[in-house]
Amino acid sequence: MSSIRFPLRPVTLAATLALHALSTSAQTTPTAASGTLSTVTVEASADASAEGLTKPYAGGQVARGGRVGILGTQDIMSTPFSTTSYTSELIQNQQARSVADVLQNDPTVRVARGFGNFQESYFIRGFIVNSDDIAYNGLYGLLPRQYISSELFERVEVLRGASAFLNGATPSGGGIGGNINLLPKRAGNDPLTQVSAGVSSGEQGYVSTDIARRFGPDQSTGIRLNALHREGGTAVDDEKVKLDLFSLGLDWRSRDARISVDVGHQEHRLTRPRPNVTLGPALTSVPSAPDNSVNYAQPWTYSNERDTFGSVRGEYDINPDVTIWGAAGARRSFEGNRLAGITVTTAAGAGNMSRFDNERQDDTRTAELGMRAKLTMGSVKHSLVASYSFYELKEKNAYEWDFFNPTVSSMYTPVGIALPGFTAGAFRGNDLNDPALLTKVRLSSFAVGDTLSLLDDRALLTLGLRHQTLSSTGYEYFTGVPSGYEKSRVSPMAGFVYKLQPQVSLYANYIEGLSKGETAPTTSTSGPVFNPGAQLSPYVSKQKEVGVKYDGGSIGGAIAFFSTDKPRAFINDQRYFVEAGKDRHQGFELTTFGEAAKGLRVLGGLTLLDAKQKSTGATITDGKRVIGVPKVQGSIGVDWDVPGMRGLSFDARVVATGHSYADSANTLRVPGWARLDLGARYVTEWSGKLVTLRARVDNVADRNYWSSVGGYPENGYLVLGNPRTFSVSASVEF
Template sequence: MRGFITTSDDTMYNGLYGILPRQYIATELFERVEVQRGASAMLNGAAPSGGNAGGTINLLPKRAGNEPLREVTLGYGQGDQGKVAVDVSDRFGSDDAIGVRFNAAYQDGDSAIDDESSTLGLAALGLDYRGDQYRLSADLGWQDNKLSETRPSVNLGGVSSVPNAPDGSKNWAQPWTYSDEEDVFGTIRGEYDFTDNITAYGAYGVRSGEEENSLATLTVNNVDGAGTIYRFDNSRKDLVQSAELGLRGKWQTGEVAHNWVLAADLYDQEEKGAFAYDFGNQLATNFYRPTDYTEVPFTSTAIFGGNLDDPKLTNKKQFQSFALADTISLFNDKLKTTVGVRHQNIKTTSYDYNTQAKTASYDESAWTPSVGIIYQPTMDWSVYGNYIESLAPGKRAPLTNDNEAVTNGGQNLDPYVSEQTELGVKYDNGMIGSSLALFRTDEPRAYINNSNTFTAAGENRHQGVELTVFGSPSENMRLNAGVTYLSAKQKDTGDSALDGNRVIGVPTLQSNVNLEYDLAAVEGLTLTGDIIHTGSRYSDNANTLKVDGYTTLDLGARYRTMLAGQDVTLKGMVTNVTGEDYWQSVGGYSDAGYLNAGEPTALKVSATFDF
């Protein structure tokens, strides 16, 4: 968002960081997705993995509605991918105060990418209680995700130009590669109204996760797609606890209304890990014409960190913070000013994979202020401006770079602060809405220097304009669209050849359109479509490796009908209708970035039966 990477590690679950699975988050677990654009340290605290300078995603668990729910969904995807899911809920007790919702899914089979397959199992239970003076909720989730021959990213090493994107269905993963992740997680949350004007709230969440991977990332050194792979295995265990406690209230002083919040947050993570990589044993291949190898044993050149079967403690993170904010309303709520500040303490410690000796640590605190102003001349229009910061632990150094070990691999840099200013205007008449924002965010820059050390120098300055349109232009049409023009430049790097260059992976222009249209001629039939455009990007800091932009089109339909007296919803979608071959995303730490290929044309269908 806004040119910054937002990772699954930094996605919130019902307001808490770190509770969701890291690598893949199944959509069946959630009722609603909230997207908060811009920095948010004062609002949410520091993100665990150092992201969210451009925005934060909060996923809300499913809750029992006022009406009973009984749904079974059967799905099929191109490549022989089958799926079955159940979603049931009901309310009980006096005034239906107690709610129960359970959903589960199982998915298995090949994808539209050659030889790629996955197996997904999940289950979630959501409970809630609606009292006159207090509200309680609890959620328990389990997710087991197993991937086989997942198509890896492509590193660029020593090429003079970016190779053309391969056919979207092409796969250069080795047949022995896999990635398994299993997580158990849960939260509890409660609110209590002391008076009509004062409410206390609190939440606690915990996650236990395990991961195992055997991978072979391709480094391309020729525009004809030729390159090399080496085996990289790793295992990881996480124990994460996250909590918040607070008071919110309101009071009136003459013509001035106050809405205040006092909050405290805690985040604690223990990470156990082990790895083994063998870049001394390079195997030749080509992503246009891949060469498959049988399982490759580690050679005498392999480097081991810890025991893959019994990973030990490698990183600890402890975040503690408290925040105070007040929204002051004047002129019958036409003018609102929010002033807030958060004091954040970040403590991280890194340990040697083998000896468990401390290799790096810091214990730092910082104040992150925020101020925002909104003026509403009418009910439909509002004008706003804000200043806010994003505080994060330092990014972690990768273990390898261009087939060489990074000197401080696995260690975290010092914490850093991103600063954001924004001005905007919004319009919403209840049917159609739009917003226009001008923003600038300065984030400290992390990269791998000529000594193969991960370090921080200078900053990445992202400034641009963002336009969104949403709503229902007519009764049978729903629209959600946006376009962003972004200038993301490297500043004060200490290298005059880099200053002013574009940031790796950030396009100047990015836009999307999502449209739904209810066809009047066929009752219950809705046509859907998505158009996504991403402009050209660079995959290196020197801006010599340019990656072409792309535009994709997805088309689908949804049909609600009755079968044997039961409600049935049939859905179908064709992704990448035009068969575009493209590099979907670009990222990187140093002079040579990495590429991820886009998805091929694929058909997905499902039927949901409501009993």
């Protein structure tokens, strides 16, 4: 095995930052002065709120609550929605690299991939949520849209169900089954200087630093800096990754005001990334998953992404009962891809691959203003909220695709060829060297809500309305001729919580989702679509949900029953992308978390889903299951402190998913799968410094399986699960 080499510049930068922070800490540590200063405790606050982060629940893997859109941060027992907030402790202990790694723990979420690219996407309650629609500190569209490194966030918050009133419409039309919000890192009360390094399968290595300090006589100012470099292969043959990241979080607070600022830059590069597998129209069954280490990517393929982003958020208390807030952010990103996905045409795994080059540039701006107020009228307490939000995306794009000049290969025995030139018959859109404006999306809304507290706070009734305007304009390739729409709608919400006992809450909600109409893809299984880039009108989804939550102090959980209807889109027999019928997702969710016994933590649950196509107008699809959505899925994890061996812990996690279908007619059945992951860590002290050693094996049995199916309307493309992957790391706190 060859040695692992790190570029000198990123490693030197991380080490220099760490040493500088140590020096700064030594210079600014206050000396004891009797009677001069009292101890001040500052609650780290990602969203500039007075309350700070919610406390971790017993066991430390999840928090006691999280952000519920414009309603702010709420305790899990007081909100009429199903939520989970995963903590930095879980993220670090599992060596999670991205949002997808964290959400493997969630029984209601399954990780998928974008259409024709390597974007991390997620099925929540069977509905797709693209990483475009992930919020950063409550604002959409600020984070990298393909891959989000775990170094960028303190917590991962999952809100299950539709949320038009709570969060507004999402940029790309997701958010029907739920939303994901990432909280940035903040400086805590204790100084932090942490340097970490590790290696994993494929001779991949990384080094990172995490530095935090608070300043001033009252510790009112905080700074948190993160830097990371990751480079090397993966467990997949000849696949390579390179990641560079830098982020800075600042916060300041006084008695009545709080401000936070976040800036970040991420560059993510994939070389010979293994592509999705599309099933050809002639197939009558799904081929078996190939060896999980095989790479059917062509040697000249790549996917690069570069993002720079920032946001500012502030709150001001006009008086003890009235608070106003404001937030704004922006992102600029550049993506370049040279791809060749494989379309399998025979049961033996043979297929075609066509060169596809793509360039994309995004410019995003977003802002939010709001006010919260509390008042009491008789025996009823009111928590009022009002907000205005704005979002704008300008996407430039260019592509070239040689669909009629395919290369013959196989997903079982791949054939590599030299980079082919484009032929005269290739499909083209704009200039790859100078991408032109393709899409402009503007979302604006005004929302008002009131939470009424009744019966000595045992009953909570939340009512709200959001008036939203969606403006979406598409521009034809080359000509730039615009077409689009501007539509408005009022989205209502009603939620109710009744605290049957201090440990038990019953809840119910009715809420709608409002989504930008889907955009017709360039191609599907059978070839080009005849209205590529066409945008459908916005659609409304309607959700009804009831549930019960339990908080036993050391162990907690919830049961939820839900039903959501969503208009559907598909490619018709004339190869046009149109809206017709609806998808109805009904299901049951069980989640659990906490510390079952001293030193034994549990996390996971079970989801049962009945996702059917309704009123499709075709007997071949009516009543059939939605592409890529299983009937059953779940995950369960345990984390155990070994008795008598201080500092040593083991963890195990099982992730399982039932079978699903890769086509609307349900003729292509994709087998279910289960995976076992194991980890260990040891915390000790060395020369007065805290040292944490971690080791992990994902997919212990090295199973071959199709990890996800689809992620775009009427496309049942397959993603092969990763091989057995080893990771070891060491972190030192100075």
